[in-house]
Amino acid sequence: MALQELSRHRCFGGWQVFLQHDSAEIGLPMKLGIYLPPAAEKGKVPALTYLAGLTCTEETFLIKAGAQRLAAELGLILIAPDTSPRGTDFPGQAENWDFGIGAGFYVDATEAPWQAHWRMYSYVTKELPALVAENFPVDTGQRGIFGHSMGGHGALICALKSPGLFRSVSAFAPISNPVNCPWGQKAFTGYLGADKASWAAYDASELMKAQAHPNPILVDQGEADQFLERELHPHALEAAAQISGQQLTLRRHAGYDHGYYFIQSFIEDHLRHHAALLK
Numbered sequence: 539m540a541l542q543e544l545s546r547h548r549c550f551g552g553w554q555v556f557l558q559h560d561s562a563e564i565g566l567p568m569k570l571g572i573y574l575p576p577a578a579e580k581g582k583v584p585a586l587t588y589l590a591g592l593t594c595t596e597e598t599f600l601i602k603a604g605a606q607r608l609a610a611e612l613g614l615i616l617i618a619p620d621t622s623p624r625g626t627d628f629p630g631q632a633e634n635w636d637f638g639i640g641a642g643f644y645v646d647a648t649e650a651p652w653q654a655h656w657r658m659y660s661y662v663t664k665e666l667p668a669l670v671a672e673n674f675p676v677d678t679g680q681r682g683i684f685g686h687s688m689g690g691h692g693a694l695i696c697a698l699k700s701p702g703l704f705r706s707v708s709a710f711a712p713i714s715n716p717v718n719c720p721w722g723q724k725a726f727t728g729y730l731g732a733d734k735a736s737w738a739a740y741d742a743s744e745l746m747k748a749q750a751h752p753n754p755i756l757v758d759q760g761e762a763d764q765f766l767e768r769e770l771h772p773h774a775l776e777a778a779a780q781i782s783g784q785q786l787t788l789r790r791h792a793g794y795d796h797g798y799y800f801i802q803s804f805i806e807d808h809l810r811h812h813a814a815l816l817k
C-alpha cells in the first residue's frame with residue numbers, strides 16, 4: 539500500500555499533504571488529502587475523516603472549509619478521501635452529477651458494472667484507516683468521522699455501523715434518509731439494485747432507529763438549503779433518534795444554504811465536538 543506524495547504545503551505550523559495510492563478495494567488509483575497538525579510531529583494524535591458531497595474531490599473540504607487553523611490548535615489529523623473511483627469508462631458514469639463519478643454514496647455496489655470498483659464503504663472503513671495509520675501518527679483508538687450532504691450520509695452510516703472504529707460523528711446537511719429521497723433512490727437503485735431490502739443497511743435513519751451510536755451526534759442544517767425539502771429530510775433522523783434514544787443535537791440555522799459558506803460558519807463547533815469526545 540505505497541503512498542505517493544503529490545504535494546506538501548506548510549499550513550498553520552503543520553502540513554497539508556495530497557497523496558495518491560493504488561487502492562486494493564477500489565482497484566484503481568485513489569487520491570486523498572491529509573492535514574497533519576504540529577502535534578503530529580511529537581506523537582500520535584486523533585484523526586478525523588471528512589466525507590465530501592456530490593461533485594466534490596479530495597481537495598474541496600481542505601480548500602473551502604477553513605478547518606486547518608483549529609485542527610492545528612486542537613491537534614487533530616484531517617483525512618479527506620475522494621468521493622468516488624475515477625478512471626473507469628462505464629457508460630453513464632459522468633452524464634449526471636448525482637450518480638457515478640463524484641457520487642460514490644459511500645456504499646459497496648453490488649450491481650454491474652459498478653460493483654467492480656464502487657466500493658467506497660469498504661474503502662473508507664477498512665483500507666483508508668489502515669493506510670493512514672501505517673503512514674502517519676494516528677492514535678487508532680481515537681478516530682472520528684464527519685461529512686457534508688452525501689458525505690454527511692456517509693459519515694453517519696459509517697459511525698452507526700462501526701461505532702468502535704469511529705467514536706465520534708457529526709454532519710453538515712446530511713442526506714438523512716436516502717431510501718426516501720430522489721438522490722438516494724437513484725444511487726441505491728444503480729449501485730445496490732431495485733430490491734429495496736438491501737438499502738436499509740446504508741440508510742442513517744434506518745440504522746439509527748435500530749441502534750444508537752454510543753456518543754452524542756451533532757448535525758447542522760441550513761434553513762435556506764436548496765436541497766432541504768426534497769433530499770435531506772433531517773426530521774427522519776430526529777424521529778429515529780427518538781426511537782433508539784440516540785443523543786442527537788440537530789441545529790437549524792436561518793438563512794444558511796447548502797454550500798461551503800455554511801460549513802465554514804460552523805466548522806469550529808464540529809471540530810470541538812470531535813476533540814471533546816476523542817480526548
Ligand SMILES: N[C@@H](CCC(=O)N[C@@H](CS)C(=O)NCC(=O)O)C(=O)O
Binds near residue numbers: 602635688
Ligand atoms: N450540481 C450542482 C450542485 C452540487 C453541489 O451542491 N454539491 C455540494 C455537495 S452536495 C458541494 O459541496 N459542492 C461543492 C462546493 O460547493 O464547492 C453543482 O455542481 O454546482
